[in-house]
Structure formats: C-alpha cells, structure tokens
Amino acid sequence: MKTDDLIEQLAASLQPVSPYATARRFTGLIGIALLAAFVLVTIVFGIRADLMHVFPTTDFLIKLSMPVAVAVASSWALYRLGHPGMRINFAIKACVAPVVLLWVTAVWVLQAASQTQQASMIWGATWRSCPLNIALMATPILLATFVFLKGLAPTNLRLAGATAGWFSGALAAVFYSLHCPEMAIPFIALWYVLGMCIPTAIGAMLGPRLLKW
Amino acid sequence: MTRTTNQTTWQTVELELRAQLLAALEGDQAVYQLFLKKIGHLLHSYFQKRLSNWPQDIEDLVQETMMAIHQQRHTYKPAQPLTAWVYAIARYKLADRWRHYASHEALHEELHDELEVFAPSDIEALQVRRDLNVLLQTLPENQRLPIIHTKLQGLSVKESCQITGLSESASKVGVHRGLKALRRVV
Numbered sequence: 001m002k003t004d005d006l007i008e009q010l011a012a013s014l015q016p017v018s019p020y021a022t023a024r025r026f027t028g029l030i031g032i033a034l035l036a037a038f039v040l041v042t043i044v045f046g047i048r049a050d051l052m053h054v055f056p057t058t059d060f061l062i063k064l065s066m067p068v069a070v071a072v073a074s075s076w077a078l079y080r081l082g083h084p085g086m087r088i089n090f091a092i093k094a095c096v097a098p099v100v101l102l103w104v105t106a107v108w109v110l111q112a113a114s115q116t117q118q119a120s121m122i123w124g125a126t127w128r129s130c131p132l133n134i135a136l137m138a139t140p141i142l143l144a145t146f147v148f149l150k151g152l153a154p155t156n157l158r159l160a161g162a163t164a165g166w167f168s169g170a171l172a173a174v175f176y177s178l179h180c181p182e183m184a185i186p187f188i189a190l191w192y193v194l195g196m197c198i199p200t201a202i203g204a205m206l207g208p209r210l211l212k213w
Numbered sequence: 214m215t216r217t218t219n220q221t222t223w224q225t226v227e228l229e230l231r232a233q234l235l236a237a238l239e240g241d242q243a244v245y246q247l248f249l250k251k252i253g254h255l256l257h258s259y260f261q262k263r264l265s266n267w268p269q270d271i272e273d274l275v276q277e278t279m280m281a282i283h284q285q286r287h288t289y290k291p292a293q294p295l296t297a298w299v300y301a302i303a304r305y306k307l308a309d310r311w312r313h314y315a316s317h318e319a320l321h322e323e324l325h326d327e328l329e330v331f332a333p334s335d336i337e338a339l340q341v342r343r344d345l346n347v348l349l350q351t352l353p354e355n356q357r358l359p360i361i362h363t364k365l366q367g368l369s370v371k372e373s374c375q376i377t378g379l380s381e382s383a384s385k386v387g388v389h390r391g392l393k394a395l396r397r398v399v
Binding site for chain 1: 241304
C-alpha cells in the first residue's frame with residue numbers, strides 16, 4: 001500500500017483523544033488491584049490485631065514509609081516510561097532512593113544494637129514466609145499494571161516491566177504491613193525488599209514479551 | 214537579511230508539527246493529514262540513513278511507524294517536545310526491525326561473487342569435451358561421423374561425404390537424427 005493511501009486512511013479514521021483517558025485508566029485498574037490486595041490481606045493473611053495501637057507509632061510509620069514512597073515514585077516512573085521520549089533518569093533514581101535510605105537506617109540501627117538483638121532484628125519470626133507472601137500479593141497488582149501499560153507505549157520494555165514489578169511489590173508491601181508482626185527496620189530492609197524484588201524480576205522477564213506495541 | 218540556521222528551522226518544524234498534532238488530537242482530520250505527510254518525510258530520511266542495507270524495507274518501516282504514531286497518539290503530552298516523541302517511537306520500531314534482521318539473517322549466508330562455488334573451472338572445457346565424446350559414442354556411425362565432421366571439425370557436407378562415403382542427403386539426415394537423439398539424452 002502506498003504511504004499516501006495510508007495517510008488518507010488514518011486521517012479518515014481520526015477520533016479525538018481525551019487528555020484524561022490515561023489517568024482514568026490508571027485509577028480504574030490500580031483501584032481493582034488494590035481491592036484484590038486488600039481482600040487477600042484481610043481474608044488470607046488476616047490483619048494484625050494490634051493495628052490500631054501500632055499505627056501511630058514511629059516504628060510502624062517508618063516501616064510503612066518505605067513501600068509508600070517507592071509506590072508513589074514508581075507510579076510516576078511508570079507514567080514517564082509509558083510515554084515515548086520522556087526522560088526517566090530521575091524517576092528511576094527516585095524509585096530506588098527510599099530503599100537506599102532504609103538500608104542506611106538499618107545499618108545504623110544494627111550497629112547500635114547488641115549481638116542477640118541484631119540476630120532477632122535481621123531474622124525476626126517470619127523471614128521464611130515474608131518475601132513470598134509479598135510476592136504473592138503483588139501478583140494481581142502486577143497483572144493490573146501490565147494491562148495498564150498495554151494502553152501506553154513504553155519504549156524500554158524490560159525497564160517498564162521491571163518498574164511495574166517494583167511498583168506492584170511496593171504496594172503489596174504496604175498491604176502486607178497491615179498483617180506482618182515484624183517491626184525491626186533491618187528486617188524490613190532485607191525481607192520486604194527481597195519480596196519486592198521478586199515481582200520486579202518477573203516483570204523484567206515478561207516485559208519484552210508482553211508489552212510490545 | 215536574517216540567517217536561518219539549522220537550529221531555527223528545526224524549531225519551526227517542531228512548533229508547526231506540535232500545533233498540528235494538538236489540533237489533530239481534538240479531531241481535525243485535514244490538519245492531521247498534513248501532519249502525517251510531513252512526519253512521513255521526516256521518518257523517510259531518518260530510516261534511509263539507518264537502513265541503508267535494506268532499502269526495500271524503508272517505506273515499509275515508515276508506514277509501520279506512522280501507524281504506531283496514529284495508534285499511540287494519546288501518549289503525546291503537550292508539555293513534551295514533539296520531535297522527541299516522534300523519534301522515540303521511530304527508534305523503538307527501528308530497534309525492533311534490527312532485532313528481526315539479526316535473528317532472521319543470522320541463518321543466511323550471502324552468496325558473494327568471491328565464493329569458490331562461482332570460480333571458473335580450469336578443466337571445464339576438457340570436461341565438456343569428454344562428455345560430448347561419451348555421448349557421441351552412443352550414436353551409430355552414420356550419424357556420429359557426419360556430426361563430428363560438420364559440427365566439430367568445421368568441414369563442409371561435401372568434404373564429410375568424401376570421408377564417410379555417404380550421400381549428401383544421407384549425411385544431412387544422419388546429422389539431423391543424431392542431434393535429435395542427443396537432445397533426448399541430454
């Protein structure tokens with residue numbers, strides 16, 4: 001087909017585009033995913049009994065702040081990754097910064113603690129199940145994020161997939177905090193982050209295959 | 214007289230295309246057509262420089278990229294430079310195409326003229342002569358000899374008849390039938 005014919009066809013099929021379409025889609029999809037994650041946490045895992053007591057404490061807020069910050073930063077990064085030509089350097093750095101900060105804090109907390117305290121801070125009681133639980137909860141969110149990305153045009157498929165995974169892991173970690181009894185910062189810095197890395201790796205693997213346009 | 218540098222022409226193109234696309238996003242079909250035409254030229258020269266090994270695919274890739282631009286036009290935000298957006302899409306499609314060539318053509322071995330297979334054979338002439346002799350031996354004498362005399366040795370029919378003792382018509386018939394027989398074999 002000649003290019004001029006194609007141009008005529010495309011112009012004839014032109015429909016106006018709403019500037020809010022992307023935002024609406026994002027809210028809708030992620031809303032569904034968050035609902036699914038909330039249901040999982042309440043029914044499968046069970047919300048921790050002392051949540052109301054623990055919620056205003058500094059420890060809990062610090063524990064919560066990392067996943068929340070990562071989720072906000074990675075949703076911004078996803079937006080930029082999905083639009084061709086937008087610079088993403090700063091956004092990607094912003095995604096990783098909260099974790100780096102948490103690691104620095106964890107090291108500082110560890111070196112101030114005694115030997116036995118350090119062991120219990122690192123291992124806690126649930127280190128075996130924690131990362132996998134977060135990864136499990138991230139799965140519906142990762143699915144929703146991929147569906148969202150299919151409606152955009154990411155030019156770096158692997159990075160977009162990985163960021164989608166990082167975002168899903170962070171949101172899952174936020175919800176998991178509602179159930180998880182662990183409070184130690186070193187535990188969060190190690191096992192929560194590991195749990196977030198699993199959907200990131202899955203997203204990086206699936207991105208080039210599923211996000212094509 | 215004001216000098217128009219490359220920078221200012223670039224900016225003019227950018228502003229013009231941007232205005233056109235924003236109008237198109239509202240639904241203006243006529244402006245969209247102008248936009249696509251201009252984009253087509255930009256894309257053509259972009260790909261021409263980078264697909265010099267596959268000139269037949271340039272137009273194909275231009276059309277593919279144009280369709281992607283159409284389908285993803287909602288991913289252009291007014292705050293963005295338009296040319297950055299267009300070239301990001303072009304780069305993505307180009308990388309895809311290169312990946313396709315890499316996996317596809319990895320199995321191809323090009324037949325260059327320097328390959329040994331195409332080297333002229335030194336003994337070819339001798340091989341042909343031998344084959345011909347073998348074939349001619351399959352013919353009866355009254356066909357073989359006139360053929361050898363008139364076709365291979367360049368003698369006239371009369372001279373051939375003097376050697377073979379055949380009449381001229383018999384000689385000619387022999388040549389004719391002999392060649393026909395050879396044709397059937399070959």
